[in-house]
Every structure is written in C-alpha cells, then in structure tokens.
Amino acid sequence: MIRLRLAVALAGVFCASLAVAQATDPRRSGYLEMGPALQKMQDDDTANPAMLFVQAGAATWAEKVGTAGKSCADCHGDAAVSMRGVAARYPAVTPPLDRPVDLGRRINLCRTTHQQAPALEAEGNDLLALSAFVTLQSRGLPIAPPEDSKLAAMQAQGADLYKRRQGQLNLSCASCHDDNAGRKLAGATIPQAHPTGYPIYRLEWQALGSLKRRLRNCLVGMRAEPWEEGAAEYLALEAYLMDRARGMPLDAPGVRP
Amino acid sequence: MANVLVNAPKTAKKGDTVEIKALIMHPMETGFRPGANGRIIPRNIVEEFSATWNGREVFRMKMSPAIAANPFVSFFTAATESGTIVLRWSGDEGFVAEHRIAITVT
Structure with missing residues (x-):
C-alpha cells in the first residue's frame, strides 16, 4: 500500500514536472498560433476535414491489394497497437534500405515488397490518407x-x-x-x-x-x-x-x- | 460511397433543439478554374443538401460554386419523434450520398 502511494506520488511529481517543462518550453506548435475557432475545428473529429481522409486511409489499411493479396492489417494487425508511435519517429532508417526515408516512402516500401502492389503516387490523396491514418495513431505522443x-x-x-x-x-x-x-x-x-x-x-x-x-x-x-x-x-x-x-x-x- | 462524418445526438428530449453537423468529402470544383492543360475543369459541386426526419423535410440548402471543398454543414432542428434522420447530398456528375442517423426521442 505504501509502495502504491509512493508510486502514485512519484507519478504525480513526474506529471507536474512534465507540465512545468511544457510550460517553460519556448517552442510553440502551429496549433497554439491558431485562433480558438480553428483549434476547435481541429479538436472535433467530426468537424476536422482531415478526418475524412483518415476514414479513407482506414479503408485502405484493411484493403487486400497486390499479387500477394495482403492488406496492411494482415501483417500489422490493429493499427491502434502496431502503429502507435510510428509516425513520431519518421523520417528514420528502415530496412531493407540503409538510409532514412519518410513515412510515405516507408508505406510504399511495404506496398512494393510485402504486398507486391504498385506504389501509391507520392503526395497523392491515397498515400496522404493512409499516412494520416497511421499518423493519427501517434496523436498526443512526443516526437x-x-x-x-x-x-x-x-x-x-x-x-x-x-x-x-x-x-x-x-x-x-x-x-x-x-x-x-x-x-x-x-x-x-x-x-x-x-x-x-x-x-x-x-x-x-x-x-x-x-x-x-x-x-x-x-x-x-x-x-x-x-x-x-x-x-x-x-x-x-x-x-x-x-x-x-x-x-x-x-x-x-x-x-x- | 462518399466519405461522410456526422455529429448528431443519439437521444434527445421531445421538444429539445438538436444540432446536426455533417461533413462530406467532395472536391466542389467551381467550373471556373483552368487545369494543367489550360482547359477549364468542368464544374463538379454538391448542388443540394437536405435532411428529412422520418420522411418529413426539416432542412434544405442549395450550394454554390463559392463553397469550399469538403463542405461542412451545421443546422438545428426540434426533436419531435424517435426514428431516422436521412441526410442527402446530390450534385453534378450524378453525385448522390446518403447518411442515416438513428435518434431516440423521449
């Protein structure tokens, strides 16, 4: 019980120090520079137009494509688990390449190697939508x-x-x-x-x-x-x-x- | 089927005002812009949006080329009876999309 209390107290101290760190961090995201109306628009998942693309990306995630006949979900399972934190790391070095790539390129690598499907058009709506769906799984996580x-x-x-x-x-x-x-x-x-x-x-x-x-x-x-x-x-x-x-x-x- | 995001209450008290918010993916191409080849891209907009509550029309709006892509519509209506609200968008190039909302009024 004492241990638990200690752990709770420590967690409290940790959260408080994190809050202080955020309060003293001079860095401001573009979100903070927006007016309250746009912030509300972004925060409401039924008013944020990007969520339309996320919806389309979720469909692509589950769609079996290519000669391998596999969907993203067939290998990665539930995106909420497997893709958590992924977008916060990219660009990163990824096999089979030996150099950093961005998230879109990583998705296309999966498509061409594992799904045996043609790569999605760079910066096309399909790739952006799938990227948005993957990135959503890291929402709130630190870069x-x-x-x-x-x-x-x-x-x-x-x-x-x-x-x-x-x-x-x-x-x-x-x-x-x-x-x-x-x-x-x-x-x-x-x-x-x-x-x-x-x-x-x-x-x-x-x-x-x-x-x-x-x-x-x-x-x-x-x-x-x-x-x-x-x-x-x-x-x-x-x-x-x-x-x-x-x-x-x-x-x-x-x-x- | 077009991508639609709708925000509406599942339940309401009889006589209450409910807000329905609807967002739909659509290019809303104005018909005034030249494309990469210099030719005008033909107009492709949602012309009409309507909402019916158990078949009775409660909201209708005409849309114009000046409305941005992925139009967002919010409207208020009075809760009358349990049933289905049908949102319907129709426009150029035979575009039709429907979304049904089940609502319980107590």
Missing part, C-alpha cells in the same frame, strides 16, 4: 526521432539548409521561423515551423497536404526555386525539423489556415 548516425548526418544537412539564404528575397527558413516567429507576415502569424500536425488539412489548399508541399510553398514564397520532386533536400529538412521539434506532442492530422 521522438531515433538516435542513428545516418539520420544525424541528414539532420545536420537539414540544419544547414534551414539557415541557408536562398531565393530572390535572400531569406532563409530561420529568417522567418526563428528571427521573426510570432510576428505577422501580412495578416498571418509566423509560426515557429514545428511539424507537429502533418499531414495537415490546410484551409487555403482545401485539401490534405504533406510537409513537402508546405516546404515548396515556403520556397515559392521566398522566390526560390523549389527543389525537384523527390529531392534529398526535402527529406533532410524534414529530418531536421522533426529533430528540432523533439519532445513536442504530435497533433496530427492538423488543421491549419
């Missing part, structure tokens, strides 16, 4: 990129890209998201660029979109040439941003203005 030398190299490359000035406006990611975060760019609050909600339903897009799409948006905004599709730069930046947001809770699938 936790694995410790890995290959991933660390990629994160370092991403950190360089983040600070590198480019484009006609001669801006770097850091010029807005570090130096001017919280201030206004026209009517919009500049967020700190923590990728906690991807894939996001962006109201401006009227669609679900990936972090890559967001990065392309930013690149065009700073009048730089977006990297070509599948370029290593996107993955490097994504790896760096996830590391930068380490420990922040995932709130995916998010709604953003």
Whole structure:
C-alpha cells in the first residue's frame, strides 16, 4: 500500500514536472498560433476535414491489394497497437534500405515488397490518407526521432539548409521561423515551423497536404526555386525539423489556415 | 460511397433543439478554374443538401460554386419523434450520398 502511494506520488511529481517543462518550453506548435475557432475545428473529429481522409486511409489499411493479396492489417494487425508511435519517429532508417526515408516512402516500401502492389503516387490523396491514418495513431505522443548516425548526418544537412539564404528575397527558413516567429507576415502569424500536425488539412489548399508541399510553398514564397520532386533536400529538412521539434506532442492530422 | 462524418445526438428530449453537423468529402470544383492543360475543369459541386426526419423535410440548402471543398454543414432542428434522420447530398456528375442517423426521442 505504501509502495502504491509512493508510486502514485512519484507519478504525480513526474506529471507536474512534465507540465512545468511544457510550460517553460519556448517552442510553440502551429496549433497554439491558431485562433480558438480553428483549434476547435481541429479538436472535433467530426468537424476536422482531415478526418475524412483518415476514414479513407482506414479503408485502405484493411484493403487486400497486390499479387500477394495482403492488406496492411494482415501483417500489422490493429493499427491502434502496431502503429502507435510510428509516425513520431519518421523520417528514420528502415530496412531493407540503409538510409532514412519518410513515412510515405516507408508505406510504399511495404506496398512494393510485402504486398507486391504498385506504389501509391507520392503526395497523392491515397498515400496522404493512409499516412494520416497511421499518423493519427501517434496523436498526443512526443516526437521522438531515433538516435542513428545516418539520420544525424541528414539532420545536420537539414540544419544547414534551414539557415541557408536562398531565393530572390535572400531569406532563409530561420529568417522567418526563428528571427521573426510570432510576428505577422501580412495578416498571418509566423509560426515557429514545428511539424507537429502533418499531414495537415490546410484551409487555403482545401485539401490534405504533406510537409513537402508546405516546404515548396515556403520556397515559392521566398522566390526560390523549389527543389525537384523527390529531392534529398526535402527529406533532410524534414529530418531536421522533426529533430528540432523533439519532445513536442504530435497533433496530427492538423488543421491549419 | 462518399466519405461522410456526422455529429448528431443519439437521444434527445421531445421538444429539445438538436444540432446536426455533417461533413462530406467532395472536391466542389467551381467550373471556373483552368487545369494543367489550360482547359477549364468542368464544374463538379454538391448542388443540394437536405435532411428529412422520418420522411418529413426539416432542412434544405442549395450550394454554390463559392463553397469550399469538403463542405461542412451545421443546422438545428426540434426533436419531435424517435426514428431516422436521412441526410442527402446530390450534385453534378450524378453525385448522390446518403447518411442515416438513428435518434431516440423521449
């Protein structure tokens, strides 16, 4: 009984310190920068339009495809158990490849190797929907990129890209998201660029979109040439941003203005 | 079948006001935008949304091309009797979707 009380007390102290850590963490997710109306929209699973895609992703999860005739569920079982925390780790090094890949690529690897099915179109609705369904299973969990030398190299490359000035406006990611975060760019609050909600339903897009799409948006905004599709730069930046947001809770699938 | 998300109470007291919220996946293509090939993408919208409570119409709205993709509709109605609320969307290219809600009124 005393032990139990001690355990409860310790758990209480732990939770309180976690709350303090969150309260003192200067990092703010894009969710916190939104108005209360949009926050409510995201929090209500019957009002968040991304949940429509999650619904479609859940159907894809259970669908038998390819010459192997297997569904995701045939190998992975209940996604709520097997996919818990997965999206919080990616990009990560994954077999059979020896280099980091993002979640979408990981899903397509499963499709081509285990299901013997054609890969889903990169950033197409089907892949985004399945990614959203997988990411939902990590909602509320802290972002936790694995410790890995290959991933660390990629994160370092991403950190360089983040600070590198480019484009006609001669801006770097850091010029807005570090130096001017919280201030206004026209009517919009500049967020700190923590990728906690991807894939996001962006109201401006009227669609679900990936972090890559967001990065392309930013690149065009700073009048730089977006990297070509599948370029290593996107993955490097994504790896760096996830590391930068380490420990922040995932709130995916998010709604953003 | 289209993807639909509906938020409605399962039970209500007779005479109470109930809120029904419905979200449906639909591109709501305006018919004014050129596609990648420069040609106008034909209009493809939900034209009408209606709700019937045990066959009696309680809500109807016309939609226009200015409404965003994946339209979200919320409306209030008075709880009258137990039964089924049928939500129905219809639009261009023969689009029809239905969703049934069972509700108990006490």
